[in-house]
Amino acid sequence: MNFWSLALRNLLRNRRRSLATLLAMVVGLTAILLFGGYRSNILYGMQTGFVQYSGHLQIQRRGYFLDGGDNPTAYGIADYPRIVEAIRRDAVLSPMLAVVTPTLQLGGVAGNFSAGISRSVVATGLVVEERNRMLQWNEYGMVSYAQPLALAGTGEDAVVVGTGVARKLKLCAALGVPDCSQEDAARPADGVSAPADILTLSAQERAQPAAAVRNRIEILAAGARGAPNVASLSVVRANNLGVKAIDDMYVAMHLSQAQKLVYGTARPEATAIIIQLRHTTQMAAARARLEALLAGEFGWQGLEVLDFQTLNPIYGQTDEFMASIFGFIALLIGVIVLFTIGNTMGTAVTERTVEIGTLRAMGLRRAGIRRLFLCEALLLGAIGSAAGLACALAVSGLINGSGWTWTPPGYSYAYLVLVRVGQDVPLLAGCVAGMVGVTVASALWPARRAAKLPIVDALRHV
Amino acid sequence: MHPVSLRNVEKVYHLDAVTVPAVSEISLDIRPGSFTVLSGPSGSGKTTLLNLIGCIDRPDRGEIAVAGQPVQTMPDDALSDFRARHIGFVFQNFNLLPVLTVYENVEYPLVLAKAPAGERRKRVLALLDAVGLAERRDSRPGQLSGGQRQRVAIARALATGAKLVLADEPTANLDSHTGAAIIALMRKLQREHDACFVFSSHDPQVRAEADDVILIRDGRIAGIDRRVAAEATA
Numbered sequence: 100m101n102f103w104s105l106a107l108r109n110l111l112r113n114r115r116r117s118l119a120t121l122l123a124m125v126v127g128l129t130a131i132l133l134f135g136g137y138r139s140n141i142l143y144g145m146q147t148g149f150v151q152y153s154g155h156l157q158i159q160r161r162g163y164f165l166d167g168g169d170n171p172t173a174y175g176i177a178d179y180p181r182i183v184e185a186i187r188r189d190a191v192l193s194p195m196l197a198v199v200t201p202t203l204q205l206g207g208v209a210g211n212f213s214a215g216i217s218r219s220v221v222a223t224g225l226v227v228e229e230r231n232r233m234l235q236w237n238e239y240g241m242v243s244y245a246q247p248l249a250l251a252g253t254g255e256d257a258v259v260v261g262t263g264v265a266r267k268l269k270l271c272a273a274l275g276v277p278d279c280s281q282e283d284a285a286r287p288a289d290g291v292s293a294p295a296d297i298l299t300l301s302a303q304e305r306a307q308p309a310a311a312v313r314n315r316i317e318i319l320a321a322g323a324r325g326a327p328n329v330a331s332l333s334v335v336r337a338n339n340l341g342v343k344a345i346d347d348m349y350v351a352m353h354l355s356q357a358q359k360l361v362y363g364t365a366r367p368e369a370t371a372i373i374i375q376l377r378h379t380t381q382m383a384a385a386r387a388r389l390e391a392l393l394a395g396e397f398g399w400q401g402l403e404v405l406d407f408q409t410l411n412p413i414y415g416q417t418d419e420f421m422a423s424i425f426g427f428i429a430l431l432i433g434v435i436v437l438f439t440i441g442n443t444m445g446t447a448v449t450e451r452t453v454e455i456g457t458l459r460a461m462g463l464r465r466a467g468i469r470r471l472f473l474c475e476a477l478l479l480g481a482i483g484s485a486a487g488l489a490c491a492l493a494v495s496g497l498i499n500g501s502g503w504t505w506t507p508p509g510y511s512y513a514y515l516v517l518v519r520v521g522q523d524v525p526l527l528a529g530c531v532a533g534m535v536g537v538t539v540a541s542a543l544w545p546a547r548r549a550a551k552l553p554i555v556d557a558l559r560h561v
Numbered sequence: 562m563h564p565v566s567l568r569n570v571e572k573v574y575h576l577d578a579v580t581v582p583a584v585s586e587i588s589l590d591i592r593p594g595s596f597t598v599l600s601g602p603s604g605s606g607k608t609t610l611l612n613l614i615g616c617i618d619r620p621d622r623g624e625i626a627v628a629g630q631p632v633q634t635m636p637d638d639a640l641s642d643f644r645a646r647h648i649g650f651v652f653q654n655f656n657l658l659p660v661l662t663v664y665e666n667v668e669y670p671l672v673l674a675k676a677p678a679g680e681r682r683k684r685v686l687a688l689l690d691a692v693g694l695a696e697r698r699d700s701r702p703g704q705l706s707g708g709q710r711q712r713v714a715i716a717r718a719l720a721t722g723a724k725l726v727l728a729d730e731p732t733a734n735l736d737s738h739t740g741a742a743i744i745a746l747m748r749k750l751q752r753e754h755d756a757c758f759v760f761s762s763h764d765p766q767v768r769a770e771a772d773d774v775i776l777i778r779d780g781r782i783a784g785i786d787r788r789v790a791a792e793a794t795a
Contacts, residue, residue: 463641
């Protein structure tokens with residue numbers, strides 16, 4: 100017979116009260132774990148998406164991120180192939196790397212001449228095979244919505260656009276984009292009639308085989324010397340990028356095509372070098388090593404290393420937002436549990452006052468009385484946490500298997516509602532430790548009160 | 562050496578604005594191996610005096626020595642340890658721990674005294690045998706009669722080998738027949754263990770069995786009736 104055995108028997112003494120207390124803990128812990136699991140799923144999902152598309156780290160010219168988005172020529176990284184090679188060969192970085200790839204981002208105007216429509220786009224020049232490899236990164240086993248770029252094995256003039264761009268440019272029929280009206284495509288443009296030579300060209304264009312022109316667009320971009328440059332491109336596919344604002348602007352093309360558009364015949368550059376690591380936890384070490392590498396041989400270029408959180412501020416904002424809600428819910432539940440268990444333990448002390456006096460008379464120290472009640476609370480906390488954990492896992496299993504979906508604000512398609520309770524060990528450990536901590540904290544005052552009872556008063560208690 | 566020695570002991574209770582002297586100017590030596598009864602009317606101070614002797618209350622003035630050690634200034638933890646080693650208690654309402662079995666109740670003081678498991682088992686079984694409850698060792702207190710519960714309490718009081726056992730009205734909640742049996746058992750065990758038993762009681766059966774009767778009235782010793790020489794009780 101020891102303290103734990105005695106504590107357990109004391110808990111079983113009033114089973115209904117102990118059960119009610121446990122129920123409060125189970126409901127509280129389940130609620131907090133489910134919300135925490137949902138939050139984890141959102142954050143891991145966002146992180147996976149960002150890392151798949153923009154890597155963990157990017158090397159850019161200093162100032163490009165804040166000021167240079169519309170001016171790739173002013174912030175191009177000269178001699179980027181040598182930097183990429185140096186990174187790949189670096190003994191420290193090499194084991195951490197999943198993909199290192201250059202990219203060139205540019206702004207321009209995309210037009211569908213045959214539909215008489217144009218819109219501004221943000222085009223990304225990329226190395227297709229490497230970017231497709233990046234899309235396979237899935238450290239957290241998320242349900243991935245990333246679609247491989249259909250540019251693999253295509254000609255240099257092939258592009259992929261967002262479904263929003265396809266809709267705006269009236270390419271739905273050619274690309275099989277659902278949920279868009281094509282009625283305007285056949286309607287002549289309003290306004291003053293075009294000059295005769297343009298109308299002739301237009302007639303010639305329409306005379307070409309339909310399939311060949313249906314998916315062609317032109318992109319106008321500013322060249323290295325400020326002169327406009329136009330490329331005629333073939334849209335091979337429309338991908339849904341998830342976030343509507345991006346989906347409405349997105350164009351992906353071969354890096355060589357993008358470089359031709361911006362630099363023409365001049366020496367090609369890149370606006371960023373994307374580094375995708377094997378594990379997110381390697382970010383700090385990789386960043387430190389990259390900064391050391393760039394400060395040496397390539398220091399003259401004024402390069403900086405940015406992480407995905409800086410590149411995608413919405414990640415940090417979402418994290419803070421969810422953390423504040425999580426904290427608020429945790430606080431509410433913590434207070435409820437605190438008072439519920441405090442009340443249970445307080446009642447137990449009152450009911451067992453004579454027993455406390457007897458134990459003290461027999462020689463149990465004040466600390467022993469405190470320990471007895473704290474053991475009971477700890478046991479209650481452990482049992483409640485285990486039951487709450489089991490309940491949360493069961494409910495999360497039901498939710499994950501239900502197939503519920505929702506469309507987050509600003510997103511263009513519905514996501515599965517998933518909660519990562521079982522997979523998020525820090526969340527589990529934190530919530531369980533928090534619950535046990537609250538349980539013990541709630542017993543501190545009643546235990547102290549019990550320990551301070553004068554023995555003779557306790558023995559006289561009726 | 563007297564197991565209990567009191568010199569000019571006073572204890573005052575403060576009830577709101579009223580001050581009530583519970584015991585005053587008590588000087589007393591309890592003889593070793595004696596069966597001593599503190600007797601007197603209700604409110605005379607018997608229980609207060611017993612509490613002071615049992616080191617579960619502190620005097621406002623005076624000196625108390627138990628087993629030769631002054632206890633009135635002893636720190637709380639030291640006093641707890643002292644009680645665990647030297648004093649056994651038998652309460653009017655038995656005060657057994659309801660969640661423990663008979664065996665565990667008797668064993669508990671030995672656990673507090675950190676006695677080895679083998680020794681605990683040996684002592685508990687011997688005591689349960691002595692009080693006639695070996696067959697009920699796995700019963701809970703709620704399954705026992707009043708007399709049986711008091712037998713468990715007596716076994717528990719003697720578990721650590723304490724030479725001083727204090728009993729506050731031990732027969733008050735028992736019928737006269739059971740009370741007499743309990744007194745007889747206590748007397749027998751007191752002799753077997755060479756312990757000093759001090760009771761507070763106004764039960765004539767208890768007084769009749771006592772070696773010494775100390776009459777308390779209005780918080781003072783009104784008389785001491787030493788019926789049997791200490792040597793004869795041993």
